[in-house]
Amino acid sequence: QVQLVESGGGLVQAGGSLRLSCAASGRTFSSAAMGWFRQAPGKEREFIAQITWSARTTYYADSVKGRFTISGDNAENTVYLQMNSLKSEDTAVYYCAAARYTSYDLRKGIAYDYWGQGTQVTVSS
Numbered sequence: 775q776v777q778l779v780e781s782g783g784g785l786v787q788a789g790g791s792l793r794l795s796c797a798a799s800g801r802t803f804s805s806a807a808m809g810w811f812r813q814a815p816g817k818e819r820e821f822i823a824q825i826t827w828s829a830r831t832t833y834y835a836d837s838v839k840g841r842f843t844i845s846g847d848n849a850e851n852t853v854y855l856q857m858n859s860l861k862s863e864d865t866a867v868y869y870c871a872a873a874r875y876t877s878y879d880l881r882k883g884i885a886y887d888y889w890g891q892g893t894q895v896t897v898s899s
Contacts, residue, residue, distance in 0.1 A: 775799055775800045775886045776798060776799075776801050776803050776813070776872075777799045777800045777888075777890075778796055778797070778870050778871070778872060778888050778889060778890035778891075779799065779800050779890055780794060780795065780796045780854075780868065780870050780890040780891070780892060780893040781795050781893060782794040782795050782880070782886055782893065783789055783868060783893030783894045783895045784895070784896070785809060785896045785897075785898065786810075786860055787855070787860075787870045787874070787897070788860060788862055788897055788898065788899045789859060789860065790860050790897075791854070791856070791857060791858045791859075791860065792857045792860065792895060793854060793857070794854065794855040794857065794870075794893060795851045795852070795853075795854050796810075796812070796846075796852065796853045796854070796855075796861075796870030796890055796893070797810070797850070797851070797865060798833070798850070798851035798852065798872065798874060798888070803851070803872075803874065803888075805825060805827065805848065805851050805872040805873060805874060805888075806828065806873055806874060806875050806876045807822060807824055807825060807826040807827065807840055807872075807873045807880050807885075808824070808825055808846060808848075808851070808853040808870060808871065808872045808873070809821070809822070809824035809825070809853075809860055809870070809871050809873070809880055809885075809886065810822040810823045810824070810826075810843075810844060810853070810855045810870055810871075811822065811831070811868070811869045811870075811871060811883065812864075812866035812867065812868045812869065812895075813867050813869070813892075814863075814865060814866040814867075815827050817866075818839055819869070819883060820835065820866075821882070821883075822833070822834070822835050822838055822842065822868070823835065823836075823837055823838065823842055823843075823844040823853070823855060824843045824844065824850050824880040824881070824894065825845070825846055825853065827848035827879055828864075831890040832844050833880070833881070835881075837863075838857075840874050841858050841859045841860075842855060842856065842857050842858070843858075844856075846866070849865075849878065849892075850899045851872060853870055855868070855870075856886075857888065860895075860897045861897060862897050862898070862899040863897075864895060864897050865892050865895060865896050866894075866895060867892040867893065867894050867895075868894075868895050869889055869890050869891075869892045870889070871883070871886035871887075871888060871889045871890070872886060872887060872888045872899065873885050873886045873887055874887050876877060877898040
């Protein structure tokens with residue numbers, strides 16, 4: 775059984791920063807990429823950022839580009855999301871995910887095999 779556990783969420787004022795972490799535990803596995811998604815109340819899950827380990831490439835949603843940075847360690851299946859200049863519209867539950875392969879579009883949830891339970895991020899205006 776593979777488990778992804780997110781941490782670092784919380785309440786922050788608009789303009790502030792938070793750093794989310796996601797670590798894998800349980801059965802050993804090798805991921806080709808990891809990503810972050812979020813879901814606000816009443817909205818669909820939204821892709822935020824992804825990182826592929828082989829080429830260390832990253833990709834961001836337009837809504838967070840320039841404000842959020844994804845990084846991590848593929849040997850540890852650990853991924854981080856540094857979030858700066860937070861806005862009220864960033865309020866959501868944030869999920870990390872791991873993909874064993876990069877066969878699918880990594881902006882889509884279907885590309886990922888394992889998911890964390892989510893961590894709440896609330897940005898007050």
